[in-house]
Amino acid sequence: MLTRQPIFPGIIELNFQAREVLGCNVYLIFDADEWLLIDIGYEETVDDFIQIIRQLDFPFTNCKTLIATHADVDHIQGLAKAKQLLKTTVTAHPNAVKPLRDGDTLITLAEIEAQNLKLDMPPVTVEHEVNDGDIITVGNLELEVWHTPGHTNSQLAFRMGDVLLSGDNIYRDGCIGAIDAHHGSDIKAFVRSLQRIRDSDVKWLAPSHGPIFANDADFMNRTIDRVRGYLKMADFGTLAESWPLMDEWDDEVETGKLPEGLTPPK
Template identity: 80%
Template sequence: MIPRKPLFPGIIELNFQAGEVLGCNLYLIYDQDEWVLVDIGYEETVDDYIQVIRDLDFPLSRCKALIATHADVDHIQGLAKAKQALKTTVTAHPNAVEPLQTGDTLKTLALIEAQDLRLAMPPVEIENQVDDGDIIPVGNLELEVWHTPGHTDSQLAFRLGDVLLSGDNVYRDGCIGAIDAHHGSDIKAFIKSLTRIRDSDVKWLAPSHGPIFAKDNEMLDKVIKRVEGYLHMADFGTLAEDWPLMDQWDDEVAKGILPDGLQLPS
């Protein structure tokens, strides 16, 4: 057995525990011998993570569930393999069920042909569905489920006391999870989820990528303002609400307005 390095009571992040970043953040939530694992990462690292769990002396037979924060390949490709190894169940949001159970390579972003990205997406059965306000008991602990759509339509976060396992909502540098129509992004929903996190009384955010950090409302204000701007930018295509430049162009065409320094030839 190796010494456990919980970041908070009942919460171990397996990359930090291993002293090596193997993939997305994996949170092992435990009380006594019962435990759950939030996300699993790529299939190729499943054995490495399970070995870390063994070394920490957690009985593999006491894994209550594998929980998916959302249905992106970098978080869940290894679910089928881990489920078989641990002989446990899988829990996810209802919006993640179809892509996970069918192995949908498009919605999970396992297939991006333009970037020559082609990853396997093994299908996996989802035994348990959870939504906003549900409670996942782990021993005597209660993991509160938040549905925080925006990055994807299935994005979940989980609160335990002062800590929010915040998924791909926001990272320490103020970046947010990628906005992509293919996996169900929604800018308005993202703003609502970020606002909920800012307005909550949680003290710590434990994201799905990068380091844990203290919730900083000033930083979150800046992030929310930036994302609100995305609603009015052509950069985000069909996910944007409008493009003010085109209204300006309509007006300039109607009035025959040219930029300063340019005039029609006489």
């Protein structure tokens, strides 16, 4: 048997517990006789995580549910397998229900043809839908559900006391979850979600990738300012709201203006 090594009371991160990064962060929330998992990662690492759970002496029959923070393949490809092994249910935001049920390889980013990426996305049924403000209980613990869209339209975070299990909203290096129109990204919504995290009294952020870090307003503001700038960058295509360069180009074409130092041929 393994000695349980919680990072906060009632919270074990299974990669940290194993002292090996197997995939995305998988949080085991436990109290009394109940426990649940937040995310599971790829199908190929399900057996590894299940073995760790067994060695930590968490009875499979006491698993309340498997929660998907959002419908991206690196978080949920293993849901169907884990659900079958643990004989439990799946919980997610309503926007994640259809791609999970259909095993949608496009929305989940399991298939990116231009990069020759093609992963299986086993379909799985979501028994429990949760929305912003809902409370999920685990024994005597309460997880407050936050809907934090931006990275995807199904992105959830979960508050427990001073800790926010913050999904792919932000990481310790200031990076954020990938912005991609194919899986429902929204830059304006992302800014609002980051502002909500910044303005909360949450002390610690436990993300879906990488180490836990403190919720610091200056740090958050640097990322928020950068992401807000994406709204006016062609880099983000249809997700940007404008491209100021094109307004400048309209003016320069109308006035016949060329760059300083460039003289047109006679």
